[in-house]
Amino acid sequence: MRLFDTMSREVKDLLPADGKTFRFYCCGPTVYGPAHIGNFRTFVLQDVFRRTLELSGLPALHVRNLTDLDDKTIRDSQAAGKSLEEFTKFWRDRFHEDCQKLNMLPPHIEPSAVGHIPHQIRMIEELIEKGHAYQSEDGSVYYRVTSFSDYGRLSRLDQRELREGASGAVADDEYEKDSVADFALWKARREEDGDNYWDSPWGEGRPGWHLECSAMCREYLGETFDLHSGGVDLVFPHHENEIAQSEACTGHTMAHHWFHLTHLLVDGGKMAKSAGNFYTVDQLGEAGFSPAELRYVLISAHYRQPLNFVAKDEEGNESFPALAGARQALQRIARLSAALQEKAGIAEIPAFEELKKIDDRGSFQGAFDALADDLNTPESLGKVFSAMKALDLDSLDEAAAKTEFHGLQVALAALGLELPDLEAEKAEAPAEIQELAQQRWSAKQDKNWAEADRLRDEVTAAGWTIKDTKEGFELIPSA
RNA sequence: GGCGAGGUAGCCAAGUGGUAAGGCCGGGCUCUGCAAAAGCUCUAUCGCGGGUUCGAUUCCCGCCCUCGCCUCCA
Known part of the structure; x- marks a missing residue:
């Protein structure tokens, strides 16, 4: 290193x-x-x-x-x-x-x-x-x-x-x-x-x-x-x-x-209590962002460069666009990781100690190498996404999927990124919402589009979003 | 005043002497009854002016601007 x-x-x-x-x-x-x-x-x-x-x-x-x-x-x-x-x-x-x-x-x-x-x-x-x-x-x-x-x-x-x-x-x-x-x-x-x-x-x-x-x-x-x-x-x-x-x-x-x-800047300037831009982990948690999302943002620039943490959006609202972006990025990685894991038939993500023993990091070797070369975290993240894009899941056999999955896990372990639990995102909706959604699904199956749309609007108004899949639907709490 | 870092697409941010990773946002496409989601895809000539070079965003000089440190501070 x-x-x-x-x-x-x-x-x-x-x-x-x-x-x-x-x-x-x-x-x-x-x-x-x-x-x-x-x-x-x-x-x-x-x-x-x-x-x-x-x-x-x-x-x-x-x-x-x-x-x-x-x-x-x-x-x-x-x-x-x-x-x-x-x-x-x-x-x-x-x-x-x-x-x-x-x-x-x-x-x-x-x-x-x-x-x-x-x-x-x-x-x-x-x-x-x-x-x-x-x-x-x-x-x-x-x-x-x-x-x-x-x-x-x-x-x-x-x-x-x-x-x-x-x-x-x-x-x-x-x-x-x-x-x-x-x-x-x-x-x-x-x-x-x-x-x-x-x-x-x-x-x-x-x-x-x-x-x-x-x-x-x-x-x-x-x-x-x-x-x-x-x-x-x-x-x-x-x-x-x-x-x-x-x-x-x-x-x-x-x-x-x-x-x-090098120090972190907030919206282009020094963080200070007097400037009202002094943020803690708890504060960002209260704003609805996870520590993993914060960690992603904190490692998104090289350590010898100032990092500009964007807290306010273009309208000047304190909406933390950087953290919102991190959420999207982490979910993309999580989906790919889950797909690889399933393809490889691996039950548990290996513990840190186990990951130390893995030396074939597959397509994700570059992501690890970037860290070993002057701790280039942004390049490492870039390599993770590039490697993800280059992967052709359908062409991977179980052994190859296993190598790639392990490689990805090593890179993520080095960065210390914990992926969001995709299943947990699908929170349990209240019974009445589930009922409405079920009715809407039935209407949809009957090609009763007007009724289906009406019911979906009701569900939306109640704060839930319906995601149709091939087999059925999922309910996601609206942001 | 001294020291240091930096100005790369709407935002964040790598990198390289031979015309620039990645993420977010936005546009397009696929899928779909519609929508959402998802997948794919498109979007920059690198602050300004000189110089060196066959060729500079990348080296040198000047200028403009930003930020940090010099006091407790991650």
């Missing part, structure tokens, strides 16, 4: 350093509110990445943290009058529910910041010892950026000016630092932190945000690991600071590969 590396700015092969397991870390969510669909673009694509790795025969060790200790979780838990633990547990559970709905494989290890305070303190001690950090008068500890000559390599900071206070915002603890670029490793206890403080050699306080990832990477993946991932916004300063902390501490390269995911 090949993937673009932010550090070297080139597409590189992915090879596990230990020759066996590909070990990678993803910066997870801050659990202080519901994750939005932009967050999930990142997490879903990381999930496609992992699925592709595993299906290509490379075992993975996936670590993704939960940020449960930072300014926002403390601030909002206080505002809610809850303990930090109770508050973050609520949002952590919610995040996990959303992940499950979106068919994401759970990470193998999911550490949290609060659970690793001692690890972080130990790292600070090391950094002070090695001259990379200093304590300020109030008991905070800062990282001295100038002590790490490689600082800025990932974000190419050395090639640009550090514009101090570009946003006009100036941290209130700035006077404590030797340089504005220095960042906090340990924050001295403050009034507004409430009960959220821990003992340390520098007094009571709490670790800085950037440190948790460094500490947990080291704990679970070692001093050097294969890949580190996150949203583009984390390149600077978060990942830059992680590198500075970890590499200054260990003296070794932190990660061999940096995988960054």
Whole structure:
């Protein structure tokens, strides 16, 4: 598998350093509110990445943290009058529910910041010892950026000016630092932190945000690991600071590969609560769209391109045309898949573990290859449809159908797409509707077209659509 | 001001130095009493102006425009 590396700015092969397991870390969510669909673009694509790795025969060790200790979780838990633990547990559970709905494989290890305070303190001690950090008068500890000559390599900071206070915002603890670029490793206890403080050699306080990832990477993946991932916004300063902390501490390269995911836009602009275009999985569910449909949209653009999520149609109504389109597309795949399955005489769709063993992917090999080549999800989807169109179902014997069915399932498993249940679409209509539809069918058989049409209108008015088939009819709830 | 990404059909979105995947929408056809559904099918010369080249949407230069980051942020 090949993937673009932010550090070297080139597409590189992915090879596990230990020759066996590909070990990678993803910066997870801050659990202080519901994750939005932009967050999930990142997490879903990381999930496609992992699925592709595993299906290509490379075992993975996936670590993704939960940020449960930072300014926002403390601030909002206080505002809610809850303990930090109770508050973050609520949002952590919610995040996990959303992940499950979106068919994401759970990470193998999911550490949290609060659970690793001692690890972080130990790292600070090391950094002070090695001259990379200093304590300020109030008991905070800062990282001295100038002590790490490689600082800025990932974000190419050395090639640009550090514009101090570009946003006009100036941290209130700035006077404590030797340089504005220095960042906090340990924050001295403050009034507004409430009960959220821990003992340390520098007094009571709490670790800085950037440190948790460094500490947990080291704990679970070692001093050097294969890949580190996150949203583009984390390149600077978060990942830059992680590198500075970890590499200054260990003296070794932190990660061999940096995988960054470009943000989602909504209707051409940045998603923001203030803009009213901040969507969650639940919200879209309430609007009548399934998580699978959302997932389809989230993977419909390459991860290094901005993806424009269209929420409003041309009339400006919030009708989510992108999701409606995804529904049509998924149903087409589902019909073809069902036809292949029947032709192949296969009872159950093979589980993920079983799909790992399938190496003849038939016509769908190209769809898988597109993912292995820099995780090109849109090309992969294109190949799925192209392969579908090229298939001549009638000419396939059972063995060929089986190969094609398995190939399709591997491609879908890599993309993490769950197909809609076509049978479930045919919901049970109320008895009176069934009766009307049956009467209409009889009228139709008698070629009493006027009566048949009249009855169909009645059924339609009641919110159901009649689909005639060769043998009879089906009732579908109207959209 | 600095850094970066991008402008491909109505919308979303791949890709390529030799006239452009795929999805949605829309049109047509088949099927059908009609309709729906389904299947098939049609629809772009790639922001503008130069340059390099036998040939550029794809490389180079300039311009216009959009978006993101530089502050917590996936």
